[in-house]
Amino acid sequence: MTDELKFPGNAGRDRDSIDESLVHLIRDAYTPPGGDAYWAGLERRIMARVGSDATGDSRWWNVLAPWAKPALIAAAAIFALASVINQNIGDSDSQVAYDSVLQSVTPDVLATSEELSSMGRGTDGATLSYFLSH
Amino acid sequence: MRIPDEERALAEAARGGDQNAFAGLVRLHQRRAYLVARAIVTVHEDAEDAVQEGFIRAWQALDRFDPSQGFSAWVNRIVANAALDITRRRKVRTTEELSDALQSPFRDPAQDAELKSRLGEALAELPERARSVIVLHDIEGFTHVEIGEMLGIPGGTARSDLHHARQKLRELLKDLRG
Numbered sequence: 001m002t003d004e005l006k007f008p009g010n011a012g013r014d015r016d017s018i019d020e021s022l023v024h025l026i027r028d029a030y031t032p033p034g035g036d037a038y039w040a041g042l043e044r045r046i047m048a049r050v051g052s053d054a055t056g057d058s059r060w061w062n063v064l065a066p067w068a069k070p071a072l073i074a075a076a077a078i079f080a081l082a083s084v085i086n087q088n089i090g091d092s093d094s095q096v097a098y099d100s101v102l103q104s105v106t107p108d109v110l111a112t113s114e115e116l117s118s119m120g121r122g123t124d125g126a127t128l129s130y131f132l133s134h
Numbered sequence: 135m136r137i138p139d140e141e142r143a144l145a146e147a148a149r150g151g152d153q154n155a156f157a158g159l160v161r162l163h164q165r166r167a168y169l170v171a172r173a174i175v176t177v178h179e180d181a182e183d184a185v186q187e188g189f190i191r192a193w194q195a196l197d198r199f200d201p202s203q204g205f206s207a208w209v210n211r212i213v214a215n216a217a218l219d220i221t222r223r224r225k226v227r228t229t230e231e232l233s234d235a236l237q238s239p240f241r242d243p244a245q246d247a248e249l250k251s252r253l254g255e256a257l258a259e260l261p262e263r264a265r266s267v268i269v270l271h272d273i274e275g276f277t278h279v280e281i282g283e284m285l286g287i288p289g290g291t292a293r294s295d296l297h298h299a300r301q302k303l304r305e306l307l308k309d310l311r312g
Contacts, residue, residue, distance in 0.1 A: 018272055018300055022307070025253055027273045032168045032178070042168075042182065043160050046189045050153060053190060 145201045148193075156196075160189055163206050166274075167213040170284065173269035174217035176257070184220055188213030207280065214284035221262060256306035263287070264299035271296050 017023075032038070141162060147155030164185060171184035192199070192209045199208055257265055266285060270276045271292075278296070282289040 016297060016300055018268070018303060022253070022303070023272055025249065026257070026269060029250070029253070030169065030172050030176075030269060030273060032165065032172065032181075039161075039164060042164055042185065043157060046160050046164070046186050047153065047157050049186065049190050050156060050193045053193065 141205055142201055145199065145205050149196045149199065149201065156193055159205055159209070163209055164189070166206065167210055169274050170210045170270065170276075171213050171217040173274060174214060174262075174266045174285075175220050176265070180220050180224070181217070184213055184217035187216040187219075191216065207283070210280075211284050215286075218285070252307065256303055259306055260299055260302055264295050264302065267292050267295040268299040268303065272300075 172181035278292040279289040281292040
């Protein structure tokens, strides 16, 4: 058993120290419960917690910990790839939308002109021409 | 500072993950660690909690421990921090609790009950840090520097706290000292 309870403090006592009787009283009050059984029990409780902490190495986050760095790199690469693909898809979508607008507007305009000109040839066309000219 | 060979060997082995070696360190140092914790938290149950918590933290931080330094000083600092954490969580510490602590069943029942009660009241009157400093220095024999390291204050502050704590304690107990 250790000799740590020899209280080396007496070497540090000085003229300003509190009375020896008070020291004894406080020391007595603060002395831990005696008996080796108590200390053996405390040691067991501490080591039980140490043991459970040590077995914690097999917990899932500890198992996965070595994979954290590769996983981060892979995630960054996937993110970058996804960004590029997204950008390309976005560009082609824009192009398709642009083309579709152009394609849909031009024939309609032409169709309207043709309709108007054909309408102008009939009886209704005279009426329409009248309205358009006034 | 000369580190005993046994302690150095145990610390080295514990750093390598040897739980039996760490148990040896616990066996060697738990009593002193308890006294450090008790000086700070005053109540037995809290001191016990602080010791347990301190040793667990020490186990988890062993890779940061320098075996050329004393394990005792290192673990005492950790236990002191655990004790301070407990006092922060339980800010209110009543005079009754301290008086009860002083009248613990582990002590000689023949001692004067009134004196114990008055001492408990006087210690409760002291600021928390002053109480810790006076117990760590005058009862446990730590130096100002060691106390400063444990409590996270400069050694000079520990010295000054000690002086004021002694004065206050004497003042509070002057009618008992005849």
